[in-house]
Amino acid sequence: MKILRIIPVLLSLVLILSCGQPQTPALQQGTLLPQAKVIGDFSLVDQNDQPFTRERLKNHWTFAFFGYTHCPDVCPTSLAMLAQMQRRLEKAGTPELPDVIFVSVDPERDTLATLATYVPYFHPDFLGVTGEPDEIHSFTRRLGILYGKAENDSGENYLVDHSASVLLFDPDGNMRAVFGPPHDPEKMANDFIAIRNYYEESQ
Amino acid sequence: MKSFILATILLLSVSLAVAAETQTLVSDAWVREAPPGASMLAGYLTIENPFDEDQVLVDVSSPRFAHVMMHRSEMVDGMARMIHEESITIPAHGKTELKPGSYHLMMPAPDLRLTTGDTVPFVLRFANGEQLEVSAEVRKP
Numbered sequence: 001m002k003i004l005r006i007i008p009v010l011l012s013l014v015l016i017l018s019c020g021q022p023q024t025p026a027l028q029q030g031t032l033l034p035q036a037k038v039i040g041d042f043s044l045v046d047q048n049d050q051p052f053t054r055e056r057l058k059n060h061w062t063f064a065f066f067g068y069t070h071c072p073d074v075c076p077t078s079l080a081m082l083a084q085m086q087r088r089l090e091k092a093g094t095p096e097l098p099d100v101i102f103v104s105v106d107p108e109r110d111t112l113a114t115l116a117t118y119v120p121y122f123h124p125d126f127l128g129v130t131g132e133p134d135e136i137h138s139f140t141r142r143l144g145i146l147y148g149k150a151e152n153d154s155g156e157n158y159l160v161d162h163s164a165s166v167l168l169f170d171p172d173g174n175m176r177a178v179f180g181p182p183h184d185p186e187k188m189a190n191d192f193i194a195i196r197n198y199y200e201e202s203q
Numbered sequence: 204m205k206s207f208i209l210a211t212i213l214l215l216s217v218s219l220a221v222a223a224e225t226q227t228l229v230s231d232a233w234v235r236e237a238p239p240g241a242s243m244l245a246g247y248l249t250i251e252n253p254f255d256e257d258q259v260l261v262d263v264s265s266p267r268f269a270h271v272m273m274h275r276s277e278m279v280d281g282m283a284r285m286i287h288e289e290s291i292t293i294p295a296h297g298k299t300e301l302k303p304g305s306y307h308l309m310m311p312a313p314d315l316r317l318t319t320g321d322t323v324p325f326v327l328r329f330a331n332g333e334q335l336e337v338s339a340e341v342r343k344p
């Protein structure tokens with residue numbers, strides 16, 4: 001009798017599992033966008049003075065964090081966290097590791113030379129990106145990333161308030177997920193694998 | 204009577220010894236090793252206040268830095284920002300941690316880059332006149 005009652009449950013489970021549509025992954029840290037966000041063209045430059053355009057986001061996954069090198073507390077903490085996440089993925093033998101970029105929200109002070117030494121310090125594969133202030137502004141705005149010079153601050157030593165979220169772009173160059181602070185490298189790594197599996201099953 | 208006096212003296216000296224040990228305690232002082240090219244450094248430490256009154260840290264200095272600022276990082280609606288603090292209060296019989304993402308010391312990076320294993324002296328000055336010297340270790344978190 002008991003077995004009979006379980007049968008419909010089992011049947012519906014089988015139905016769900018065999019259904020073509022993969023199930024949205026339950027994430028530990030991030031928020032998956034219901035629909036990938038197409039961000040349009042942009043024209044930035046990387047730490048090696050190479051153009052950084054939408055094409056550079058394609059054919060691989062990309063994590064992006066936004067900050068500035070004059071920030072000694074939150075930004076190094078986030079970059080070190082991303083490096084830990086990356087090393088976890090490396091250790092797990094994850095194929096096709098994601099790229100990680102650090103986009104400057106202080107293009108006036110963050111030179112290419114500064115970014116080229118600052119960013120790879122955390123992980124040799126990490127890439128610093130900057131650009132004309134207008135380009136950075138338009139790029140970040142489309143992503144929902146906010147920043148601005150702190151009030152009551154003048155002179156060269158100004159502080160910059162900025163979104164502390166980490167974004168994830170899929171191999172089509174579209175924004176797929178947002179990771180709000182505080183960040184945990186293990187949860188980020190797990191979420192990345194879950195999102196990527198989901199993406200591949202959905203293709 | 205004699206033993207009573209002796210006991211009193213003993214008790215007194217014990218409480219005196221305790222009083223001598225009662226002072227603000229600083230532990231786990233460290234400076235984050237920064238990447239080459241970083242212009243600012245952050246320092247962290249934990250301050251314990253054994254007194255019945257709040258302790259107020261009003262000034263921090265170091266011969267290694269042009270100046271040392273007291274700061275606090277704050278997350279509001281997913282935005283990270285830093286705030287200058289004129290002072291940092293350590294509650295009576297409590298402790299205040301200067302740690303990543305919270306209160307921290309902030310100083311301009313010296314010309315000669317500090318790396319893991321270096322030590323940096325700091326002088327902390329409190330509102331009640333107490334002054335403490337601490338040695339902070341440069342390290343990667």
Ligand SMILES: [Cu+2]
Nearest residue numbers: 073274285309
């Ligand atoms: Cu600060």
